Amino acid sequence: GESVGLHLPTLSVQEGDNSIINCAYSNSASDYFIWYKQESGKGPQFIIDIRSNMDKRQGQRVTVLLNKTVKHLSLQIAATQPGDSAVYFCAEMSMDSSYKLIFGSGTRLLVRP
Amino acid sequence: DTAVSQTPKYLVTQMGNDKSIKCEQNLGHDTMYWYKQDSKKFLKIMFSYNNKELIINETVPNRFSPKSPDKAHLNLHINSLELGDSAVYFCASSPGQNQPQHFGDGTRLSIL
Numbered sequence: 520g521e522s523v524g525l526h527l528p529t530l531s532v533q534e535g536d537n538s539i540i541n542c543a544y545s546n547s548a549s550d551y552f553i554w555y556k557q558e559s560g561k562g563p564q565f566i567i568d569i570r571s572n573m574d575k576r577q578g579q580r581v582t583v584l585l586n587k588t589v590k591h592l593s594l595q596i597a598a599t600q601p602g603d604s605a606v607y608f609c610a611e612m613s614m615d616s617s618y619k620l621i622f623g624s625g626t627r628l629l630v631r632p
Numbered sequence: 633d634t635a636v637s638q639t640p641k642y643l644v645t646q647m648g649n650d651k652s653i654k655c656e657q658n659l660g661h662d663t664m665y666w667y668k669q670d671s672k673k674f675l676k677i678m679f680s681y682n683n684k685e686l687i688i689n690e691t692v693p694n695r696f697s698p699k700s701p702d703k704a705h706l707n708l709h710i711n712s713l714e715l716g717d718s719a720v721y722f723c724a725s726s727p728g729q730n731q732p733q734h735f736g737d738g739t740r741l742s743i744l
Contacts, residue, residue: 563735
């Protein structure tokens with residue numbers, strides 16, 4: 520069946536360092552991927568997305584990398600700040616699953632001052 | 633001016649009751665969704681509407697019934713609430729089916 524998973528449930532980084540959050544997906548037909556950030560008591564907040572015709576996309580302090588060969592997705596956050604502390608979810612979507620957005624289990628990012 | 637707003641934010645009620653959660657989006661999006669997030673933070677889609685038409689209906693008990701009176705609103709009615717319904721319910725919207733989804737801040741439902 521379809522599943523999206525994360526390698527690390529919790530990631531602790533020093534303020535100012537770069538963070539890398541990884542995600543594995545199982546549906547090779549997935550063609551659209553999104554990273555979300557969820558702070559306590561809030562809804563998931565869109566960070567960045569990437570479609571399967573690309574392997575890298577950059578935003579402000581964030582970069583998403585997509586490796587379709589090994590079905591792997593990563594989110595890189597540069598110069599991590601205390602405000603980046605949250606739970607991060609990757610999500611995948613494919614036409615053959617009626618464009619349902621399927622979420623991974625989430626990684627908690629803790630930023631040490 | 634909140635983009636996707638849900639009411640109420642908290643809902644505490646007893647088993648067996650019927651309750652509704654309302655959702656409104658002012659983004660002009662065509663597609664709206666309901667998700668359930670359990671105590672382990674796992675997010676799963678329940679329903680999706682596109683231009684008031686139901687397009688995704690996951691394996692959800694038929695006690696849950698979505699209603700879309702217009703494109704900007706998607707409400708969720710739950711009959712005969714059970715303990716296992718306790719969760720955070722999120723509404724979301726997107727311009728189209730294959731587009732980024734924008735989420736509300738959730739409704740925390742607690743069943744006593």
